[in-house]
Amino acid sequence: MASSTARLRAFRPADTDALVDVCVRTADAGSDATGLLPDDRLWADIYLLPYLERHPDLAFVVELDDASDAAGYIVATDDTAAFAEWFSREWWPSLGRPRASEVPDDAAHALERQLLGRGEQGPDAWAPDGAPAHLHIDLLPVTQGRGAGRALMDLLCAELAARGIAGVHATAGTANAGALAFYPRVGFDALPPDGGGQTFVRRLAQG
Known part of the structure; x- marks a missing residue:
């Protein structure tokens, strides 16, 4: 049987639940993070949903022609400093999430404390090596090896360069x-x- 084809398209609000699932299932260094935290959605509250809220125009998804839901995505901000300030001032407080200081200081909650601390601070407010944008990309294993990751990256970088x-x-x-x-x-x-x-930088040709 022929393998399914991976297609790229712009994010649609109806994709949100599927993308949250992708986020959680790839959050543990590329593996499934389900059950690592008391609330699985914390991963998406930090690494996915704020980008969809603030920059839906910089969110792209990959879907397979034999699947009904998106199976991967790339999200980004074009201004990390502004994003970090908004994240801390508006996004994180709007969720009503506990602060890191309110989570038990023990080994069982170490990862949760780490993520919550990042949530309070937002992403690093700097532009390493002159690169003010930053991104997150996640793909389910079924999409990998099809060139979807490279294609998503090139699509986003072309938009940022423009x-x-x-x-x-x-x-x-x-x-x-x-x-x-x-x-x-x-x-x-x-x-x-x-x-x-490890931080990586891709320099972009000006559009």
Whole structure:
């Protein structure tokens, strides 16, 4: 039987639930994070939903012709500093989420505390190596090996370049071997490690 075809398109609000599922199922260094936290949706509240809220025009999805739901996505902001300020001032408080200081300080809650701390602070408000945009990309295993990741990246980068953005960065955890190998393959350069994961930068031709 012929394999299904991966197609790219712009995000639609009706995709949200499917994308939350993709986010959770890839959040543990590319593997399924279901059950790692008391509330699985915390992953999406930090790494997906704020981008869909603030920048739906920079969200693209991949779907397969034999599946009814989106099976991967890329989301981004074109201004990390402004995004981080909005995240902390508006997005995080609007969720009514507990602060990191309210989560038990023990090994069982260490990951939750880490993520909540990031939620309160927002993404790093800087532009490493002159790259003010940043992105998150997640694909279910069924979409991988079809060129969908590269195609999503090129689609987003073309949009950012058309807006005059000089560069985009992404950070991968040191345990995420797939991401560490992926970014150099799609035109990103690795910056010196800073202890908080590996940051990659792709410089963009001005549109």
